[in-house]
Amino acid sequence: MRMTHLRALAPVCPQCLAEQLHDTGCPEPRPLELEEGDGQAEEIECGLLRCLACNAGYPILAGLPVLVPDPARFIADHLVYFLLPADLPEALENWLGEALGGSGWHEAMRRHCSTYGWDHYGDCDPDEATCDAASRPGSAVRSLAVAFENLAAAPHGPVLDVGCGAGRASFALAEQVRGLVLGIDLNVPLLRLARQALHTGEVVYPRRDLGRAYARRRVPFSAACGRQVDFWIADAQQPPFTRGRFGALAALNMVDCLERPAEALAALRRVLADGGRAIISVPYDWAEAVTPVSEWIAGAGGSQSDETDAEAELRTKATAAGFRIVQEWPHQPWRLRLHRRASVTYDTHVLVLAPDETLDGAIP
Numbered sequence: 001m002r003m004t005h006l007r008a009l010a011p012v013c014p015q016c017l018a019e020q021l022h023d024t025g026c027p028e029p030r031p032l033e034l035e036e037g038d039g040q041a042e043e044i045e046c047g048l049l050r051c052l053a054c055n056a057g058y059p060i061l062a063g064l065p066v067l068v069p070d071p072a073r074f075i076a077d078h079l080v081y082f083l084l085p086a087d088l089p090e091a092l093e094n095w096l097g098e099a100l101g102g103s104g105w106h107e108a109m110r111r112h113c114s115t116y117g118w119d120h121y122g123d124c125d126p127d128e129a130t131c132d133a134a135s136r137p138g139s140a141v142r143s144l145a146v147a148f149e150n151l152a153a154a155p156h157g158p159v160l161d162v163g164c165g166a167g168r169a170s171f172a173l174a175e176q177v178r179g180l181v182l183g184i185d186l187n188v189p190l191l192r193l194a195r196q197a198l199h200t201g202e203v204v205y206p207r208r209d210l211g212r213a214y215a216r217r218r219v220p221f222s223a224a225c226g227r228q229v230d231f232w233i234a235d236a237q238q239p240p241f242t243r244g245r246f247g248a249l250a251a252l253n254m255v256d257c258l259e260r261p262a263e264a265l266a267a268l269r270r271v272l273a274d275g276g277r278a279i280i281s282v283p284y285d286w287a288e289a290v291t292p293v294s295e296w297i298a299g300a301g302g303s304q305s306d307e308t309d310a311e312a313e314l315r316t317k318a319t320a321a322g323f324r325i326v327q328e329w330p331h332q333p334w335r336l337r338l339h340r341r342a343s344v345t346y347d348t349h350v351l352v353l354a355p356d357e358t359l360d361g362a363i364p
């Protein structure tokens, strides 16, 4: 965790924030204090943040602050990812893959790292240089670029990359803006890839070949504007920031990965400053295991018409969350590599949203 980001973004206690949002009579939460960790150093690898109001502690582990409402539960559920050495020998990694089998946390972790490691950093891998234009890595960043190039003005203030995954869009944002960029996510292995890109000059990820066979890729990556970037563990549905903290935000391909997408849209509106811009891309790929059907934005069935107007439903939800639509791209391809012989291309909907300032005061 970078001290620059901690000081400038002044995260607050997610528990106190939730209380204040529920009962607006409560005082606005104060920024968390660094209780343990070298405050003189720019980078805190291990430490503890404390809420002076309710006394809750929020650990910093492997350089990642855990800023979720129940950090103890989060750490209990994700401890194995924090404990895995970053430089696990490849033979041991492959042994673990075979020993732990194809349906557990290890295989899921490797598949995520393979798919997002490839899309986020494959363009820097000489091994991918022969990809034809349609199948080259980098599609998430291309979705961002389509929208970013059309912003009337560069955003003022810090930028939030929500559901940043392996972090490449955060670096792309830093190249476009002067301010700080923060990537947040709940996936520890992907955040560790993002931190590796930030701090080591290379990204090492398992690229899936076929079945359970992976080949380790070691990809050079120089984070040109890396000093502006940091990565934290935080929930898009309860971002630990006071109102209007960010001048812009991106939420790429993640709204349909949430348990409560409408709540997330409202939360993102809350942390966006008046005059700010939100870039979102949505593949509408709802899964019941992640999002209860009642929360799906389109596609839940039951309508009389043959085709759901998913785009209209998303506009309605965004408007209800306090946004207005600035611009849209209805068909932006987003391609994810599954293995050497398979990929999936989503037809995503990209939007630029702005706070609807006529609603000021009506939105919490």
Ligand SMILES: C[S@@+](CC[C@H](N)C(=O)[O-])C[C@H]1O[C@@H](n2cnc3c(N)ncnc32)[C@H](O)[C@@H]1O
Pocket (backbone or CB within 6 Å): 116, 119, 140, 162, 163, 164, 165, 166, 184, 185, 186, 187, 190, 234, 235, 236, 237, 251, 252, 253, 254, 257, 258, 259
């Ligand atoms: C489909 S991936 C997209 C990653 C990246 N934005 C991209 O476009 O390549 C969705 C990301 O959202 C993250 N995510 C899911 N639920 C989240 C939540 N509640 N808060 C923050 N991130 C979340 C996942 O861990 C994952 O990294």
Ligand SMILES: [Zn+2]
Pocket (backbone or CB within 6 Å): 013, 014, 015, 016, 017, 051, 052, 053, 054, 055, 056
């Ligand atoms: Zn608190």
